[in-house]
Amino acid sequence: MTARPRRPVIVVPHDAAWRETFAQLHAIYARVLDGVATAIEHVGSTAVPGLCAKPIIDIDVVIPSLEILPEAARRLGTLGYRHRVCDLPSRESFERDSPDVPRDGSGRDWPSHNLYVCAVDSRELGRHLAFRDWLRAHPEDAAEYGRLKERLAQQFRHDREAYVDGKSELVERVLALAAAAGTRC
Secondary structure, eight states: OOOOOOOOOOOBOOOTHHHHHHHHHHHHHHHHTTTTOSEEEEESGGGSTTOOBOSOEEEEEEESOGGGHHHHHHHHHTTTEEEEOOSSTTOEEEEESSTTOSOOSSOOOOOOEEEEEEETTOHHHHHHHHHHHHHHHOHHHHHHHHHHHHHHHHHTTTOHHHHHHHHHHHHHHHHHHHHHTTOOO
16 A cells, blocks of 8 residues: 655645635535535635635535435545545545546546535534634634644644644634533534
8 A cells, every 4th residue: 555645734825715616616515415415514724714724625514424424425426536434433534536526527626625524413523613613703813823833834844743733732722712602512
């Protein structure tokens, strides 16, 4: 088995095109997952206006329960996605084998994106939504998070794991604030 090439951690200023790309992907997923998905959420830093981010759009497809996962995986497979084992039991990951995935007939090469499928009661989905919504509503916390990400990206450019670990304390603090305010986490 060939190891994936290690990509450097690169954080860039917010790009308004991320929202439009998500909208286009959303339309494709909504069409293919009609009757299966209950929501399709833009999560992660690219979903927070003004926040710097790695230029990779994170998307959570929400399904009623994991019993629906085989059907969701089959339908996503028609677009060129492959289900892969994920390290989190409440989130299923899908990868693409080429830049033209999702294959929607346009022949377009799509920007980098991560696609996950989560049950509506998934812990990870709750954390993604709570974190995103808190940062959208609290620009001072989003700015602090952005500064931390920029510093960590410089410090750990070739160590993605250390970059992620370096964000953990702030992420957990924000999630605690969201939980205290009554947001589902």
